Amino acid sequence: MPVPLVLYDNYERSLREFAPLAPEGPVGLYTCGPTVYDYQHIGNYRTFLFEDTLKRVLRWNGYRVRHVMNVTDVGHLTSDADTGEDKMEKGARRAGRSAWEIAALYTQAFIDDLRALDILPPDVLSRATDHIPEQIAFIVDLERGGYTYRTPDGVYFDTSRQADYGYLARLDKSGLEAGKRVDIGDKKRSTDFALWKFSPPSSTRQMEWDSPWGRGFPGWHIECSAMAQQYLGDFFDIHCGGEDHIPVHHTNEIAQTEARVGTRLANFWMHGYFLIANDAKMAKSAGEFLRVQALVDRGYDPLAFRYLCLTGHYRTQLNFTWEALDAAATGLARMRAGFHALAADDGAAGDIDWVARFTAHVNDDLNTPRALAVAWDLLRGDAPDAVKRATLARFDDVLGLRLAAWRPPRQDVPAEIEALAQARRNARRAKNWSEADRLRAELRAAGWEMEDRAEGYALKRRSGVA
Numbered sequence: 233m234p235v236p237l238v239l240y241d242n243y244e245r246s247l248r249e250f251a252p253l254a255p256e257g258p259v260g261l262y263t264c265g266p267t268v269y270d271y272q273h274i275g276n277y278r279t280f281l282f283e284d285t286l287k288r289v290l291r292w293n294g295y296r297v298r299h300v301m302n303v304t305d306v307g308h309l310t311s312d313a314d315t316g317e318d319k320m321e322k323g324a325r326r327a328g329r330s331a332w333e334i335a336a337l338y339t340q341a342f343i344d345d346l347r348a349l350d351i352l353p354p355d356v357l358s359r360a361t362d363h364i365p366e367q368i369a370f371i372v373d374l375e376r377g378g379y380t381y382r383t384p385d386g387v388y389f390d391t392s393r394q395a396d397y398g399y400l401a402r403l404d405k406s407g408l409e410a411g412k413r414v415d416i417g418d419k420k421r422s423t424d425f426a427l428w429k430f431s432p433p434s435s436t437r438q439m440e441w442d443s444p445w446g447r448g449f450p451g452w453h454i455e456c457s458a459m460a461q462q463y464l465g466d467f468f469d470i471h472c473g474g475e476d477h478i479p480v481h482h483t484n485e486i487a488q489t490e491a492r493v494g495t496r497l498a499n500f501w502m503h504g505y506f507l508i509a510n511d512a513k514m515a516k517s518a519g520e521f522l523r524v525q526a527l528v529d530r531g532y533d534p535l536a537f538r539y540l541c542l543t544g545h546y547r548t549q550l551n552f553t554w555e556a557l558d559a560a561a562t563g564l565a566r567m568r569a570g571f572h573a574l575a576a577d578d579g580a581a582g583d584i585d586w587v588a589r590f591t592a593h594v595n596d597d598l599n600t601p602r603a604l605a606v607a608w609d610l611l612r613g614d615a616p617d618a619v620k621r622a623t624l625a626r627f628d629d630v631l632g633l634r635l636a637a638w639r640p641p642r643q644d645v646p647a648e649i650e651a652l653a654q655a656r657r658n659a660r661r662a663k664n665w666s667e668a669d670r671l672r673a674e675l676r677a678a679g680w681e682m683e684d685r686a687e688g689y690a691l692k693r694r695s696g697v698a
C-alpha cells in the first residue's frame with residue numbers, strides 16, 4: 233500500500249490527503265513570485281525552496297506538475313494599506329535607472345539565483361506588465377458584479393460584499409474596523425483594497441496604462457488572480473507563498489476570484505514560514521538583507537543554503553546564523569563525499585524499503601528533516617555500495633543536492649592511491665583490522681593520510697611529504 237501524500241492546507245487549517253483535481257491532467261501549482269524592485273534575499277529563497285521541494289515531492293509521487301509563477305513588476309505599493317508609492321518607481325529612482333530597466337535587471341538576477349539553488353524553473357514565468365489587458369478585464373467583471381467602488385485615487389474592491397471575506401486568515405473583521413486607526417485614505421474600510429490606481433494628474437509615471445477608468449496601473453493582488461486563472465483555470469490544485477501573504481495578498485486573491493468566478497481559486501493553500509535573522513524578520517524594506525551572492529562571496533556553495541532549509545520543516549520559522557550555515561555546508565560536503573566514495577554500478581536499482589522509508593517522511597507534509605536523516609542512515613548503514621548509490625541518487629530528485637553531479641575538488645589523487653583507500657575501507661568494513669592497518673601504513677608511505685568517516689573517507693596529502 234503506497235503511503236498517501238498528506239499536505240497541510242491553510243484554508244482548512246488541517247492536514248489533508250492530496251488528490252489532484254484532474255486525475256489525468258497535471259497538478260496545477262501557482263506560487264507567488266518575486267517583486268522585482270530589488271534583489272531577492274535568502275528569506276525569499278527559503279520560500280521558493282519550500283515550493284520547489286513541494287513540486288519535487290509531487291513528481292516523486294508520480295504527478296506531472298504545471299507550475300506558474302508571476303513576477304510582480306508593477307503595482308506593489310510601499311504599504312499594504314494601498315497608500316504610499318509604487319515600489320518599482322521608488323526602486324528605479326534609488327538605482328538611477330528606469331522602472332523597466334530595474335525590472336529586467338532584478339528578474340534576471342532572480343532567474344540566476346534559481347539556477348544556483350537548483351530550483352526547477354516554473355513552466356510559466358509571467359510578468360504582471362505583460363498581462364495588463366487580462367487584469368483590466370478582470371476588474372471590469374468585478375465592477376459589473378457590483379464588487380467595486382471608486383475614490384478620487386482609484387477603483388477599490390468592496391470587501392463588505394462577501395460574508396466570508398478573510399476566511400483564509402480567520403480575520404476578525406469587526407475587530408479590524410474598531411481597532412487602531414490606520415490611515416485608509418478614501419477607502420470605506422481598512423480591508424478594502426485597490427484594483428486600479430489612477431496616475432497622479434500632475435506627473436507622468438514610468439509604468440502606466442489606459443483603462444476604462446483612466447490612466448493608471450493595477451493594484452498588486454489582481455495580477456495573481458488574473459494570471460492564475462489564465463494559465464491554470466478557475467480552480468486549480470495548490471497555491472503557495474510565504475506566511476506574510478496569508479492576511480492580505482492571498483486573502484484578496486481569494487476575494488477577487490470568488491467574486492468573478494465563484495471559486496476560492498485553489499484547493500490547497502500552503503505557506504512557507506519565514507527565515508529570520510537574529511530573531512528579526514528578513515525583509516527588503518528593512519534595509520540590510522543577504523543575497524545568495526553574499527553567501528557565494530564568503531565561499532559557500534549555494535546548495536549549502538538549500539541543505540540548511542531542508543533541515544527545518546517549512547511550517548516553522550528558521551533562524552539564520554553563519555554557524556548554522558557552516559554546519560549545513562559540512563553536512564552537504566560529507567554527504568557528497570560519501571556518495572562519491574561509493575562504488576558505482578550502473579545496473580543497480582534503488583532499494584524499495586529505503587525508498588518507502590523516505591517516502592513516508594516526504595509524504596508527511598514534506599518532512600524534509602526526517603527525509604534527510606533517512607538519507608544519512610542509508611549512507612552510514614551497511615547496504616551494498618551500489619544499492620546505496622542508486623537509492624541516494626533517487627532521493628536526490630527530492631533533495632536537489634547535486635549528489636551525482638558533484639566532483640571532489642581536484643587534488644589529483646592517483647588511481648593507485650584511490651584503489652588503496654577503497655581496499656582499506658573494505659577491510660575495515662570486514663573488520664579485518666590488521667589488513668586495514670597495513671593499508672594505512674602503505675598509504676602513509678606513499679604520502680597520503682586517510683580519514684575515516686561514517687559515510688566514507690577523505691584523502692589528504694600528508695604535509696611535509698613530497
Ligand code: AMP
Binds near residue numbers: 275473
Ligand atoms: P516578495 O518579493 O517580497 O513578494 O517575496 C517573495 C516571496 O518570499 C513571497 O512568497 C514572500 O512571502 C516570501 N518571503 C518574504 N520574506 C520572507 C522571509 N523572511 N522568509 C521566507 N519567505 C519570505
Ligand code: ZN
Binds near residue numbers: 263264265456481485
Ligand atoms: Zn500572488
